Amino acid sequence: MTLSAMQGRSKEDLVDDAVRYLWRHGTPITATRKAQGPIAVSGSGIRITDIDGNTYLDGLGGGSAAATIGYGQQExxxxxxxxxxxxxxxxxxxxxxxxxxxxxxxxxxxxxxxxxxxxxxxxxxxxxxxxxxxxxxxxxxxxxxxxxxxxxxxxxxxxxxxxxxxxxxxxxxxxxxxxxxxxxxxxxxxxxxxxxxxxxxxxxxxxxxxxxxxxxxxxxxxxxxxxxxxxxxxxxxxxxxxxxxxxxxxxxxxxxxxxxxxxxxxxxxxxxxxxxxxxxxxxxxxxxxxxxxxxxxxxxxxxxxxxxxxxxxxxxxxxxxxxxxxxxxxxxxxxxxxxxxxxxxxxxDRLVENVARLGDKMLSAFREFGAEHPHVGDVRGKGFLIGIELVEDKATRKPFPAEAGIGRGVVAAAMKEKFMLRSARDVVAQSGGFEIGDIITLFPSFIATEDEVDEMIRITKQAITESCGA
Ligand SMILES: Cc1ncc(COP(=O)(O)O)c(C=O)c1O
CATH class of the missing domain: 3.40.640.10 (Type I PLP-dependent aspartate aminotransferase-like (Major domain))
Incomplete structure (x- = not known):
């Protein structure tokens, strides 16, 4: 039973309380009601479960890359x-x-x-x-x-x-x-x-x-x-x-x-x-x-x-x-x-070695995909720190216009499959001199298994294709 259920509070009560009492960083003060993320209540392995019982594959180490060894490590x-x-x-x-x-x-x-x-x-x-x-x-x-x-x-x-x-x-x-x-x-x-x-x-x-x-x-x-x-x-x-x-x-x-x-x-x-x-x-x-x-x-x-x-x-x-x-x-x-x-x-658990091995696998898979995809301009990273830069025109490296919301579209498409990733364009809106494209970023927990990595690769590729329309 969740804490709120124990206290007899519904999810709607919690959202109301969040708007009134909880100041979330990096979001407009009242964003909780409109752009509410899932209310996380438990985690196991590299998955988070929300208050509605949905379970998400977390490609973001808890959202800010901190959950490096996953959830539920009893030791x-x-x-x-x-x-x-x-x-x-x-x-x-x-x-x-x-x-x-x-x-x-x-x-x-x-x-x-x-x-x-x-x-x-x-x-x-x-x-x-x-x-x-x-x-x-x-x-x-x-x-x-x-x-x-x-x-x-x-x-x-x-x-x-x-x-x-x-x-x-x-x-x-x-x-x-x-x-x-x-x-x-x-x-x-x-x-x-x-x-x-x-x-x-x-x-x-x-x-x-x-x-x-x-x-x-x-x-x-x-x-x-x-x-x-x-x-x-x-x-x-x-x-x-x-x-x-x-x-x-x-x-x-x-x-x-x-x-x-x-x-x-x-x-x-x-x-x-x-x-x-x-x-x-x-x-x-x-x-x-x-x-x-x-x-x-x-x-x-x-x-x-x-x-x-x-x-x-x-x-x-x-x-x-x-x-x-x-x-x-x-x-x-x-x-x-x-x-x-x-x-x-x-x-x-030799987790750093796991990151090196499966990170290489992810990078290779995205590079192979990117070589064929008309809008994957660059795939880069090391270990479980991966970025995929999407562009409108690969030859000129011209980004999509921000209004096209391509990165946001990728995040939304992945979310339909309950996979959390991030578009850096929405996090770093502007940065001196560089035109920043839609950079899809992944930084999962180090305990991800080969099957979970395959799942992340599959959904990411699918979400990119869906959002870019190619
Ligand atoms: C490179 C780097 N330095 C400093 C910080 C700030 O750390 P904290 O949020 O724990 O204050 C962050 C946070 O993401 C970071 O990525």
């Missing part, structure tokens, strides 16, 4: 319950607690290179905000406090704190917060499908990296402290060529600029490696993570800091050690217990 629930009964809270500022220490150690084991010290938060935005504090502390410690500007990229999204919003490109995410933090400078992202006519991918990647260096030189390298750049931007799903990130690393080293690789969306397995940067053999200075650490069972985030940065930060020279402020719930014992259980499940 995680048990680990959290046991920890809450034993010691639910002891601030890591005043005490230490075992799950926080152990999780930090385990993260160091799976993180690449010398990324080894975790500062825990409760969300991705807080992890980015914390990283910004750490970066400031680093430059102050080195006696270069004027290195305070932050470079960020078009189409990027880093969260909803003021700093994160200042580094997020879409007006959708920025405009609410104006005026933003000064000293944030936008550069183009590396969007290979939308590269200029006649340029090879490598030439284009080199020009994108060059644009970053040019901007640093224009601003004055002595004023630039950081670049916020996801190794694989997840909003529009833009895996870059390896040469681009290698060059980014070199530029950061040359000008002593901290590279924050924001892996809140993709960290802890989504791309078929624990971290996206591992695909490129580059090691960022800080990686931010959240969703995948606990698979969405409990809120938790982390800024994972390299040892080379830590050496500067802990140096006990004249200025003393760096201090970074945290949150009441930084290193929350119950949240960290969830993280430990999730890491156990990822390793035991």
């Amino acid at each position: 995680v629930a048990d680990a959290v319950a046991q920890q809450l009964s034993k010691l639910h809270y002891a601030s890591v500022r005043t005490y230490l607690n075992e799950p926080a220490i152990e999780l930090a150690r385990r993260i160091a084991e799976v993180a690449p290179g010398d990324l080894a010290t975790s500062f825990f938060t409760s969300s991705g935005s807080e992890a980015v905000e914390t990283a910004a504090q750490i970066i400031k502390a680093y430059h102050k410690k080195k006696g270069q406090p004027e290195k305070s500007k932050v470079i960020y990229r078009t189409t990027g999204f880093h969260g909803v704190s003021l700093i994160a919003a200042s580094a997020s490109a879409s007006p959708d995410y920025r405009d609410w917060f104006q005026p933003l933090v000064p000293g944030f400078v936008e550069v183009p992202t590396c969007y290979t499908y939308r590269r200029p006519e006649g340029q090879s991918v490598e030439e284009y990647a080199a020009s994108c990296a060059q644009a970053i260096e040019d901007e640093i030189l224009r601003q004055g390298p002595e004023t630039v402290g950081a670049i916020f750049a996801e190794s694989i931007p997840a909003g529009l799903i833009l895996p870059p060529p390896a040469s681009y990130l290698k060059r980014l690393r070199e530029i950061c080293d040359q000008y002593d600029i901290v590279w924050l690789d924001d892996e809140v969306f993709i960290g802890f397995g989504r791309t078929g490696r624990y971290f996206g940067c591992e695909h490129y053999d580059v090691v960022p200075d800080i990686v931010t993570a959240s969703k995948g650490i606990t698979g969405g069972y409990v809120p938790l985030g982390a800024a994972i800091v390299s040892q080379s940065l830590m050496e500067v930060l802990v140096d006990d020279g004249a200025a003393g050690q760096a201090k970074v402020h945290g949150h009441t719930y930084s290193g929350h014992a119950g949240a960290c217990a969830a993280g430990l259980a999730v890491l156990d499940i990822l390793a035991r």
Whole structure:
């Protein structure tokens, strides 16, 4: 029996209450009544069941990519319950607690290179905000406090704190917060499908990296402290060529600029490696993570800091050690217990390997389909992070007009088969300079089986054909 049924409340009562009392993010305040999504009441495997008893195949890891290990993982629930009964809270500022220490150690084991010290938060935005504090502390410690500007990229999204919003490109995410933090400078992202006519991918990647260096030189390298750049931007799903990130690393080293690789969306397995940067053999200075650490069972985030940065930060020279402020719930014992259980499940069930294998299968299937389909312009991604860009004209890469609602049509067609996917065009309405087409995105839970992947492929292809009318 559902909670509302127990309380004698109908679905209509719930919708009324939602309109009146529950402010949903990312939707107009009163959208609940008109554009009401299903009211989820339970989940099992990669499926969610709603209050009417409909069961949906969830291609979105719970909607925001957090449900990485699926629903109903009893071990995680048990680990959290046991920890809450034993010691639910002891601030890591005043005490230490075992799950926080152990999780930090385990993260160091799976993180690449010398990324080894975790500062825990409760969300991705807080992890980015914390990283910004750490970066400031680093430059102050080195006696270069004027290195305070932050470079960020078009189409990027880093969260909803003021700093994160200042580094997020879409007006959708920025405009609410104006005026933003000064000293944030936008550069183009590396969007290979939308590269200029006649340029090879490598030439284009080199020009994108060059644009970053040019901007640093224009601003004055002595004023630039950081670049916020996801190794694989997840909003529009833009895996870059390896040469681009290698060059980014070199530029950061040359000008002593901290590279924050924001892996809140993709960290802890989504791309078929624990971290996206591992695909490129580059090691960022800080990686931010959240969703995948606990698979969405409990809120938790982390800024994972390299040892080379830590050496500067802990140096006990004249200025003393760096201090970074945290949150009441930084290193929350119950949240960290969830993280430990999730890491156990990822390793035991070889889920990251499953993502790599079945992600390749999905990509190949969509690429084969796209080669024949007149409106599939590009298929890209890594692991269970897949984007299919639909265009009106494949030769010119011209998007469908927004009013045609092609992406929305795909989502609606998939929904008729009770499959949840997303059209990025409706999420990122506009992004500096690029014409964004209808990008259909999929980011299911890592436990998806081969049959479920086949089902997702079948419905997605069918929904695209239905909406594009070809
Ligand atoms: C890359 C990236 N950074 C930061 C965030 C913000 O995380 P949160 O919503 O947990 O604050 C997100 C959220 O989707 C994200 O995808």
